[in-house]
Amino acid sequence: MSKEHDKGMSLIVKVITRLTVGLILLFGIYIVLHGHVSPGGGFAGGVIIALSFVHLMLAYGKDVALKKLPKTAMSFFESMGAILFLSIALLGFTGGYFFLNFISKGEPFRLFSAGTIPLSNIAISLKVGAGLFAIFVVLVLLKFEWEKKE
Amino acid sequence: MIELYVLLIFMIIGAIIAIEMKDILSSVIAVGAVGLGLSIALLILKAPDVAITQLVVEILCLIILIRATLKKDLPFSTTGRWLLNTLIAAGFIMVFLFVAIKAFKDLPEFGYPIMRVADTYLKEGLVKTGASNFVASVILDFRAYDTLGEATVLFTAVIGVLAIIRRIGRKKKDEVVEEDDE
Numbered sequence: 001m002s003k004e005h006d007k008g009m010s011l012i013v014k015v016i017t018r019l020t021v022g023l024i025l026l027f028g029i030y031i032v033l034h035g036h037v038s039p040g041g042g043f044a045g046g047v048i049i050a051l052s053f054v055h056l057m058l059a060y061g062k063d064v065a066l067k068k069l070p071k072t073a074m075s076f077f078e079s080m081g082a083i084l085f086l087s088i089a090l091l092g093f094t095g096g097y098f099f100l101n102f103i104s105k106g107e108p109f110r111l112f113s114a115g116t117i118p119l120s121n122i123a124i125s126l127k128v129g130a131g132l133f134a135i136f137v138v139l140v141l142l143k144f145e146w147e148k149k150e
Numbered sequence: 151m152i153e154l155y156v157l158l159i160f161m162i163i164g165a166i167i168a169i170e171m172k173d174i175l176s177s178v179i180a181v182g183a184v185g186l187g188l189s190i191a192l193l194i195l196k197a198p199d200v201a202i203t204q205l206v207v208e209i210l211c212l213i214i215l216i217r218a219t220l221k222k223d224l225p226f227s228t229t230g231r232w233l234l235n236t237l238i239a240a241g242f243i244m245v246f247l248f249v250a251i252k253a254f255k256d257l258p259e260f261g262y263p264i265m266r267v268a269d270t271y272l273k274e275g276l277v278k279t280g281a282s283n284f285v286a287s288v289i290l291d292f293r294a295y296d297t298l299g300e301a302t303v304l305f306t307a308v309i310g311v312l313a314i315i316r317r318i319g320r321k322k323k324d325e326v327v328e329e330d331d332e
Contacts (some may be wrong), residue, residue: 031202035283035286036281036282036283036286036287036290037281037282037283038283039198039199039202039283039285040199040202040283041199041203041283041285041286041289041290042290043203044199044202044203044206047203047206047207047210048206050210051206051209051210051213054210054213058213058217078305078308081301082301082302082305085298085301086298089294089298098295099291099294099295099298101278101279101291105279105280106280107280108276108280108281108282109282113280113281113282114279114280114281114282114286114287115279115280115291116290116291117279117280117281117286117287117290117291120290120294120297121286121290124297124301127301127304127305128304131304131305131307131308132210132308134308134312135214135307135308135311135312136210136213136214138311138312138315138316139214139311139315140214140217142315
């Protein structure tokens, strides 16, 4: 168990992971950015982004994955997503009330439309992706007392 | 409608298998089958947003269950009070069934919802928010307070997990623990 955490899985898994992990990350970003046009949105896209890092960690071990997304970056993204979402809500006061959609709506069915909704999606995806990957890392690397002695 | 009932029966059988299996890996896989069935059921009910979220969260939960709990010697609590536990569970099931039968009488029929507020959202959502995905326009514009609360819940959950599981929180009395890069 601990050997797999350090060194990762076999060569076949590593090669396949090198080919697919970027595509999974891109698909997550696509789901986030098109959340107001097609099904998806910030939460699902954020979980897919977290899954791409989980994939990297399962195949290559914890060192490679934590080098790509260190602990400090995780806590930064997690807090920054929450603050960004709250500040988008608070910026609505410039026009009147909390959560006002204050940017111009644009043309429907376009990528740049719907005012603050894509910005909120990006904030939520940062929060969800960093937070769920942090939970995964902590739970997988958890060691109990009797395991440490061996 | 018949495919929905087939899926429901499949999910119930999967849940029973997940409970009754002696092998933990088999029961985790059965839980995954239940989640996949729920995702397909949501697709049949024409809710693709919820189906995508359900599928993705199910995959992450399965990975965490397999990697984080499977090969660890977790302590199992085996108490001998199975008679009391069974009686309490049966009592709660009876209460729940009674309340549910009372409550389900007043619900509108399946497929014919009461559209008081939702009617306005469907008519004016595209003009007011500019988002062509109505789910996004509801959860991030009309009902954004709910999403803020949900984001706060997730943030608190992450902080809680990190605070409980870190080394320094699990140390014994008079034990000095230096926090390494865990």
